[in-house]
Amino acid sequence: MSSPEPAVLEARYTWGGDEFLFVEVAESMSLAANFRVMSIAAKLSAMQLPGIVDVCPANASLLVRFDPDVLPPSTLEETVRTIEGDLAHHHDHSLETRIVEVPVWYEDPFTAEVAERFREGFHQEPGGTDIDYAAKVNNLKDAAEFIQRHHEQPWLVSMVGFVAGLPFLFQLVEREKQLEVPKYLSPRTDTPKLTVGHGGCFGCIYSVRGAGGYQMFGVAAAPIFDPAQSLADFKDFMVFFKPGDIVKFKPVTEAEYNTIQSEISAGTFRYRQVPVTFDLSRALANPAGYNQELMEALNGV
Amino acid sequence: MAFDIRNPGLATTVQDQGRTGHYNVGIPQSGSLDQYSAELGNALVGNTANEAVLECTYLGPVLSTDQDALIAVTGAPVEVKVNGEARPQWTRLQLKAGDELSFGVIQGGTRYYIAVRGGIDVPSVLGSRSTYSLGAIGGFHGRKLEAGDQVPVGSPLDGGAVPDADTVPEEFRPAFSKEQTVRIVLGLYDHRLTDEGLDNLLNGEWKVTPVADRMGLRYSGPGVQWKEREQPFGAGSDPSNIVDAGYAVGSIQIPGGTQPIILHRDAVSGGGYAMVGTVISADMDLVARAAPGTSTRFVAISLDEALVARKELAELKRNARAAIGAGG
Numbered sequence: 291m292s293s294p295e296p297a298v299l300e301a302r303y304t305w306g307g308d309e310f311l312f313v314e315v316a317e318s319m320s321l322a323a324n325f326r327v328m329s330i331a332a333k334l335s336a337m338q339l340p341g342i343v344d345v346c347p348a349n350a351s352l353l354v355r356f357d358p359d360v361l362p363p364s365t366l367e368e369t370v371r372t373i374e375g376d377l378a379h380h381h382d383h384s385l386e387t388r389i390v391e392v393p394v395w396y397e398d399p400f401t402a403e404v405a406e407r408f409r410e411g412f413h414q415e416p417g418g419t420d421i422d423y424a425a426k427v428n429n430l431k432d433a434a435e436f437i438q439r440h441h442e443q444p445w446l447v448s449m450v451g452f453v454a455g456l457p458f459l460f461q462l463v464e465r466e467k468q469l470e471v472p473k474y475l476s477p478r479t480d481t482p483k484l485t486v487g488h489g490g491c492f493g494c495i496y497s498v499r500g501a502g503g504y505q506m507f508g509v510a511a512a513p514i515f516d517p518a519q520s521l522a523d524f525k526d527f528m529v530f531f532k533p534g535d536i537v538k539f540k541p542v543t544e545a546e547y548n549t550i551q552s553e554i555s556a557g558t559f560r561y562r563q564v565p566v567t568f569d570l571s572r573a574l575a576n577p578a579g580y581n582q583e584l585m586e587a588l589n590g591v
Numbered sequence: 592m593a594f595d596i597r598n599p600g601l602a603t604t605v606q607d608q609g610r611t612g613h614y615n616v617g618i619p620q621s622g623s624l625d626q627y628s629a630e631l632g633n634a635l636v637g638n639t640a641n642e643a644v645l646e647c648t649y650l651g652p653v654l655s656t657d658q659d660a661l662i663a664v665t666g667a668p669v670e671v672k673v674n675g676e677a678r679p680q681w682t683r684l685q686l687k688a689g690d691e692l693s694f695g696v697i698q699g700g701t702r703y704y705i706a707v708r709g710g711i712d713v714p715s716v717l718g719s720r721s722t723y724s725l726g727a728i729g730g731f732h733g734r735k736l737e738a739g740d741q742v743p744v745g746s747p748l749d750g751g752a753v754p755d756a757d758t759v760p761e762e763f764r765p766a767f768s769k770e771q772t773v774r775i776v777l778g779l780y781d782h783r784l785t786d787e788g789l790d791n792l793l794n795g796e797w798k799v800t801p802v803a804d805r806m807g808l809r810y811s812g813p814g815v816q817w818k819e820r821e822q823p824f825g826a827g828s829d830p831s832n833i834v835d836a837g838y839a840v841g842s843i844q845i846p847g848g849t850q851p852i853i854l855h856r857d858a859v860s861g862g863g864y865a866m867v868g869t870v871i872s873a874d875m876d877l878v879a880r881a882a883p884g885t886s887t888r889f890v891a892i893s894l895d896e897a898l899v900a901r902k903e904l905a906e907l908k909r910n911a912r913a914a915i916g917a918g919g
Binding site: 304305306307308309310312314316317318319320331343344345346347348349350351352353355358359363449450451452453454455456458465472473489490491492497498500515517528529531532533 | 611612613614615616617618716723725726727728733775776778779823824825826827828833834835836837838839840841842859860861862863866868869870871872894897898901905
């Protein structure tokens with residue numbers, strides 16, 4: 291059975307069979323919850339405890355895979371609880387990360403073609419486009435205003451997963467300004483590679499072609515998962531995004547999209563990116579002002 | 592040395608013990624779904640447990656070997672044929688250069704394994720030779736086999752002797768039954784089920800549907816009920832929705848409360864459906880053997896009992912290896 295709620299700390303500890311510990315930091319999504327998850331995950335990973343197999347931070351929870359033959363479950367739980375307790379008592383909530391500019395062709399023909407194949411029975415408004423629907427449910431004037439809201443403020447990679455290298459994105463704005471769009475009524479069996487999608491309060495970029503239920507707004511111009519590791523940004527690892535990365539979408543035209551495709555073919559494409567220190571308290575106190583500062587860091591690149 | 596794939600079969604892939612350490616970026620563990628059968632196949636031909644094998648799904652391949660090869664076919668019951676003549680399963684077979692290996696109709700279960708001395712010698716990607724089809728990594732060019740593929744076979748490692756016995760005794764061959772009892776540890780989001788929902792999960796009869804593959808198995812049955820609540824921010828509108836979280840391998844999710852899905856080794860690493868429990872590690876091979884229509888009961892056990900079962904499975908493997916005279 292699930293562990294009972296701890297008296298003082300917020301997180302809920304429960305087991306996924308004999309190889310997984312699940313730590314639910316909060317039921318609701320928030321920047322603060324995601325930050326706590328990332329902090330716990332970073333500290334646990336840094337300990338390099340024998341028997342830890344995978345440390346997987348998610349939006350508001352943490353999944354740890356372990357080998358119970360090496361690391362007894364009770365020892366692992368005690369360790370994570372200690373980390374959680376230590377973090378509750380100190381207030382240096384900063385994260386060394388990077389801000390990355392991601393070029394997006396909004397309202398592109400690739401997602402439009404797939405969307406047309408999944409209307410009746412799949413979509414809330416089979417007669418319209420995903421982006422028109424998204425604008426409507428967010429009480430925005432039109433698709434253009436939705437696109438503006440989508441790219442003018444940056445997003446935090448709150449989790450990487452589902453499939454290889456897919457980032458979940460949480461926009462760095464007040465809750466009342468979060469874009470929320472229901473997922474498709476029934477998941478599609480097809481989604482173009484690099485689709486920029488949205489479901490609930492989360493954005494995402496589909497790293498590979500496949501099934502998906504998020505609304506589709508456009509395509510990212512450059513790869514985010516490169517098993518062949520042919521581009522320079524993938525020299526160290528085939529997956530581009532890490533939890534904690536900050537993403538600034540940049541709208542591009544068809545011509546700009548095509549130029550980027552040529553750079554990718556030539557092997558010369560690089561993401562514009564720069565290291566930044568992300569400060570949670572400043573982000574929460576004045577999101578728009580702090581985001582401006584973060585985005586200005588990209589100007590020098 | 593190589594296998595020449597004349598007919599690939601339905602879904603034949605290269606698999607080993609899997610790829611851990613990258614689940615945090617969505618790369619699943621992959622590996623042979625029925626690890627026990629794959630390991631004993633390797634043992635019969637004198638390989639280490641982690642050599643890559645071919646996993647065959649329902650319809651096996653037709654292949655020939657360009658050199659003499661020592662092989663063993665383990666896993667789900669199927670007629671094994673060499674140049675059209677029936678040969679025993681769970682038994683080491685000597686193939687001569689040019690021999691053709693093919694299969695009859697599967698008699699139960701879902702997957703069988705071709706182990707070859709020296710192992711399938713594809714490049715290791717992130718520490719494993721297993722195929723992850725969705726990400727197109729590992730295995731043979733990141734995909735299932737196709738006709739005309741030349742699948743490389745490795746040279747036997749030094750010191751890996753072929754065991755004395757050439758067959759796995761009957762008592763160490765798993766059952767491929769149409770009825771299963773699967774042990775689970777309740778947890779994760781089981782508190783979100785109503786009492787009736789939990790009762791249905793544990794006392795209902797569930798049948799494996801045809802929607803079952805390396806990612807997961809979907810079951811039909813009485814359905815379950817979720818407690819009503821005001822959904823947390825970001826969780827989605829259905830009571831079976833949660834804020835997207837990591838999925839334990841073996842965890843059971845019940846989207847909409849209708850059909851439970853057990854996630855297996857190629858499953859997505861996370862998502863927004865509440866999980867109510869997790870199949871214990873010792874029963875993951877059992878689930879892998881479940882063909883559509885298999886009648887299934889879920890039995891809840893404690894974490895401590897799951898750890899005992901884990902030790903029992905390790906001991907069973909040791910005894911099986913000892914019975915054929917394999918090391919380790």
